[in-house]
Amino acid sequence: MPARIVSVFGATGTQGRDRCFTSGNAVIRTLLKDGTFTPRAIVRNPDSEAALKLKGQGIEVVKGDGLDKESLVGALRGSEAVLGVTAPIFPLKAEGEGPNELTWGKNMVDAAKEAGVNFFIWSSLPSVKKLSDGKYTNVIHYDQKAAVEEYLKSSGLANASFHLGGFLENYWKFGLLKKTDTGYDVAVPHYKVTDRQAFTWVEQAVPATVLALLKNYTDPSKNISGKTYPIVNANLSYSELAALTGKALGVEVTFTTAPAMGMGPIDEMYQSHAEYSGLYTATSVPNPDLVALGVKFGTIQEFLETEVKPRFGA
Template identity: 75%
Template sequence: MSSRIVSVFGGMGTQGNAVIQALLKDGNFTPRAIVRNPESDAALNLKAQGVEVVKGDGLDKESLVSALRGSEAVFGLTTTIWPLKAEGDGPNELVWGKNIVDAAKEVGVKFFIWSSLPSINKISGGKYPNAIHYEEKATVEEYLKASGMKNASIHLGAFLENFWKLDILKKTDKGFDIAIPHFRATDCQAFTWTEQAVPATILALLRNYKDPSKNISGNTYPIVNANISYSELAALTEKALGVEVTFTTAPATGMPFIDEMFKSHAEYSGLFTGTPVPNPDLVALGVKFGSIQEFLETEAKPRFDQLVK
């Protein structure tokens, strides 16, 4: 195996696992999964695939120092800690993310990729201040950029895989429905085929970060496979599945941080309108983006065909 170790957080989730699988297949890097419980079923499954699994708790920096030692690079991410807490109010993603950055710097990591999100508060000029999970990731991104390590951040749109992972594509008497709060049928959203575009991007960044002509360090890369309306997504899904697929505006959730997330995405067309689709900076690094149609045919159709029949 390669001596170029890439430590991966979230290795049992959608992003992290896709990155681990891509690293295994590529062969130029060796993935190391950083997990809180190395004896969980998901962790044991990674071990069975030949992945090194190491214990590390994001809220315990010293455990991360031990876990990251020997890593050339890190793919870092955090997941939401419930209930959401602002800085100083208790354990949160901000503490977790800063701990990963600090530990990586302490052990001499050469390159750090952070799965981040933009500040909705800044984008909206203060109109939507309550999406704390966005704000904390964005604050860690700025902290990483000031760390002195070579770094890059990625921003993702709505996961297309949420069709089944969050049960967004729901069965109806006639076919399926996509129900999203606060969106009108014509409001555009940024969509990311996470298991396709994220690992392709991570590999491209790892292969090129040492080349100063690529100007990677300090940059943020939106990863968007398509920016279309939910009515367009429903129409494409209907064509792929061969049954009626509708879109409806779901009721508000009643949770300010979630409702403001949906409201801001609807108002600002998925948040990433400043970057063409596909991202030309990533295309220049060799990243190939799959289309919505490819996603529907290869990933969605096999999963939902049995519900159609």
């Protein structure tokens, strides 16, 4: 029986600031463990340390540049499905002004279609400009992902997209949980004590979601194609998260409002999340559509016990 190849972008490490680090490596590990599908890592530099590590684990690594569509067509041939992931290219540029995520994402979709891929999963985000009725216009990295999502839906490919909240792993990936004289502090720009955030335990929930979508997309009764799935483990304020963290660690964990970043797209990103309670309030937590597909969501308490205490506990 031929291998059911799933080509995965973003499998070789951190992609950018805050909400943009990749879950591709975790997806590959989950696909390997499950055994139904064979992962293929698509990377720009197959000789990088991270790529060589994947090769050492017996994973096929293929060169493909998101800004070069023709390189992607060859890289994706033979794939049943694709997990598409992009990261912001700073300084952020509009289409036609230089390298950007919109061009990158459209190239992935076009290449997948040309290569004969059956199913495309897109790591997306909502358009903040649309959500805010034009109040926030500088969150280009969200708007461009959303534009790719719409392009994918009109492509004729069977597809699904997912939206992520604030990464719980930012506690250590980006130093969000900082040591103080009495314990720790969580400092976030623009957030007040009562402002809520949608949180995603990326390395737990994203691989589980991707695997569930892959296993169910051929079943028409599941009605997967064209749908967008918010992946949220919890919706609570940063002050509540800090309190739960303190309880788990047995020390004081405070929340403070950090100064503005001084970067328009990033500041507006935080402002919009704070104003709209993490962006995904229309979807129950955990997402019932994903639960129906068999996805099990870890809790905040499980995250603190399994991930935070080993890293920050005494």
